[in-house]
Amino acid sequence: MKTVIVGGGLGGLSAAVYLAKEGGDVHLFEKNEHFGGKMMPVDQDGYHFDFGPNTITMPHVFKDVLFQAGLNPNEELPFLSIENHTRNQFSDGTTIDFSSNPDFMKEQLRKIDPTAASHYDEFLEEVEKLYHLSNRYFLNRTFSSWRDYLSPSLARAMRKVRPLQSMDRFFKHYFNHPHMVQALNRYATYIGSSPYASPATFAMIAHLELNEGVYYVKGGNTKIADSFVKAAKKLGVHLHSSTEVEKFNVKSDRISSVKLSTGEFVEADRVIVNGDLLESLPALLTEEERPSLKDKKICSIDPSTSAFVITAGLDTRLNMLNHHHVLFSSNYYEEFRTLRRGQYSFDPTIYISTSSKTDPEVSPRGDNCFILVNAPADQKDNDAPSATTYRDLIYDKLYEAGFPLSSHVKIEQTYTPRDIQYRFRAFHGAIYGPSSNSKLQAFRRPFNQSVDYKNLYFCGGSTHPGGGSPMVVLSGKNVADKILGKLRSIE
Numbered sequence: 001m002k003t004v005i006v007g008g009g010l011g012g013l014s015a016a017v018y019l020a021k022e023g024g025d026v027h028l029f030e031k032n033e034h035f036g037g038k039m040m041p042v043d044q045d046g047y048h049f050d051f052g053p054n055t056i057t058m059p060h061v062f063k064d065v066l067f068q069a070g071l072n073p074n075e076e077l078p079f080l081s082i083e084n085h086t087r088n089q090f091s092d093g094t095t096i097d098f099s100s101n102p103d104f105m106k107e108q109l110r111k112i113d114p115t116a117a118s119h120y121d122e123f124l125e126e127v128e129k130l131y132h133l134s135n136r137y138f139l140n141r142t143f144s145s146w147r148d149y150l151s152p153s154l155a156r157a158m159r160k161v162r163p164l165q166s167m168d169r170f171f172k173h174y175f176n177h178p179h180m181v182q183a184l185n186r187y188a189t190y191i192g193s194s195p196y197a198s199p200a201t202f203a204m205i206a207h208l209e210l211n212e213g214v215y216y217v218k219g220g221n222t223k224i225a226d227s228f229v230k231a232a233k234k235l236g237v238h239l240h241s242s243t244e245v246e247k248f249n250v251k252s253d254r255i256s257s258v259k260l261s262t263g264e265f266v267e268a269d270r271v272i273v274n275g276d277l278l279e280s281l282p283a284l285l286t287e288e289e290r291p292s293l294k295d296k297k298i299c300s301i302d303p304s305t306s307a308f309v310i311t312a313g314l315d316t317r318l319n320m321l322n323h324h325h326v327l328f329s330s331n332y333y334e335e336f337r338t339l340r341r342g343q344y345s346f347d348p349t350i351y352i353s354t355s356s357k358t359d360p361e362v363s364p365r366g367d368n369c370f371i372l373v374n375a376p377a378d379q380k381d382n383d384a385p386s387a388t389t390y391r392d393l394i395y396d397k398l399y400e401a402g403f404p405l406s407s408h409v410k411i412e413q414t415y416t417p418r419d420i421q422y423r424f425r426a427f428h429g430a431i432y433g434p435s436s437n438s439k440l441q442a443f444r445r446p447f448n449q450s451v452d453y454k455n456l457y458f459c460g461g462s463t464h465p466g467g468g469s470p471m472v473v474l475s476g477k478n479v480a481d482k483i484l485g486k487l488r489s490i491e
């Protein structure tokens with residue numbers, strides 16, 4: 001059986017490896033020069049940046065892909081655990097450091113929120129419970145039709161994962177101090193959504209970071225994509241970069257072949273789309289050829305947030321920067337309201353990842369700052385500031401907060417939501433596919449299997465279980481397992 005995979009993001013590579021392990025004849029086509037999709041190396045004048053995933057959780061998910069090919073994950077992916085991983089800095093200059101060491105967390109809480117300090121263990125237990133429920137009922141399975149939502153066990157699980165409570169409400173139940181709530185609310189941005197709208201289910205992200213920990217791969221997180229390519233090649237996957245799939249050819253209820261940008265046609269017994277399906281399908285099939293995903297339906301889907309990114313290589317090492325550093329806006333609620341209106345915030349929260357703090361060798365000449373600000377998905381906002389104006393605003397804000405970055409910049413590139421859209425074919429430049437800003441949309445992402453074509457499947461951030469590097473790897477595995485008939489049913 002010949003499988004064609006459209007897109008070589010982490011989800012597509014993962015599906016390729018799990019299928020090839022069982023002897024599948026797998027052909028993967030990626031339009032960009034590099035494999036890994038949004039996990040993209042940016043190397044400029046001796047500075048290395050991990051574009052995309054800087055915060056890595058759930059290392060076992062990545063390691064499992066390498067096990068399939070008989071590679072040694074500890075050699076291929078030297079994961080380093082960063083205990084005190086994220087400095088959260090607020091507009092009044094105070095800080096809270098997030099750590100996977102509960103004693104360190106309680107020590108900080110005792111000074112600002114003593115009641116929360118005494119309930120911190122309960123909080124950790126609750127977010128762990130949310131994670132285990134999600135893991136059992138949502139993360140390791142595919143969703144292929146509405147019937148999949150109707151199982152009684154799933155309905156029971158749905159009630160337990162707090163779908164009707166917002167993340168903000170959930171965190172406020174455990175913490176009184178506004179800074180602590182603000183720092184935790186940032187987890188909603190990991191799914192490109194607002195903490196005031198998305199369900200408390202996603203508070204499970206706190207379990208991943210505060211119980212299990214945040215990781216970094218020595219040499220750069222993009223080594224994850226490199227190691228997946230190595231695994232795929234070892235298992236005989238045919239990998240083609242700089243090759244776009246331009247069209248699907250349809251024969252009754254099947255995709256019979258795909259047309260490549262080289263002009264070649266490749267026959268397929270089945271096809272897996274890893275590219276963002278809301279952006280890909282309209283390009284690959286005419287509207288008449290996709291009755292269950294008409295343009296009107298696509299237009300009604302709320303995209304998750306996008307990002308405005310600066311990769312800045314400095315001529316020095318700034319001691320005040322932590323590996324993961326967040327400078328919060330003074331009014332988080334207003335920031336999300338602005339984003340949901342499709343506008344840029346002029347008082348944005350700024351995230352800086354400087355991997356040279358953990359791994360100086362990736363950037364010997366000075367710090368490598370990956371600066372990210374949440375931006376609205378590109379929906380033709382005519383009032384959007386130019387990249388230069390917004391970059392300057394970010395540097396001004398950093399300067400006011402005591403970070404004189406701009407005067408040390410040696411090399412620099414900026415990326416707008418539109419760049420993200422075109423480079424990765426992301427729906428309006430959204431990072432995580434559809435948003436989870438409504439209770440319904442959070443759980444009803446596009447299915448992993450086409451309703452219109454029997455041999456067409458989807459994996460990656462726009463489908464189940466969702467965006468984020470470990471999730472898309474699971475998505476690829478789940479689709480491969482479904483094809484191979486290996487998915488266990490959930491009772």
Ligand SMILES: Cc1cc2nc3c(=O)[nH]c(=O)nc-3n(C[C@H](O)[C@H](O)[C@H](O)COP(=O)(O)OP(=O)(O)OC[C@H]3O[C@@H](n4cnc5c(N)ncnc54)[C@H](O)[C@@H]3O)c2cc1C
Pocket residue numbers: 006007008009010011012029030031032036037038039051052053054055056057243244245246274275276280307309372420423424425431432459460461462467468469470472
């Ligand atoms: C700025 C930014 C920061 C992020 N930070 C984090 C983080 O800290 N931690 C984390 O876990 N995640 C993070 N993410 C999210 C994470 O990168 C994504 O969820 C994940 O990498 C998406 O993987 P994917 O498999 O869905 O596919 P993608 O990475 O979207 O790859 C899909 C690929 O398909 C290709 N493609 C599309 N159409 C075609 C076609 N017709 N023919 C051939 N190829 C095609 C595209 O070129 C692309 O390479 C971040 C993302 C961004 C953009």
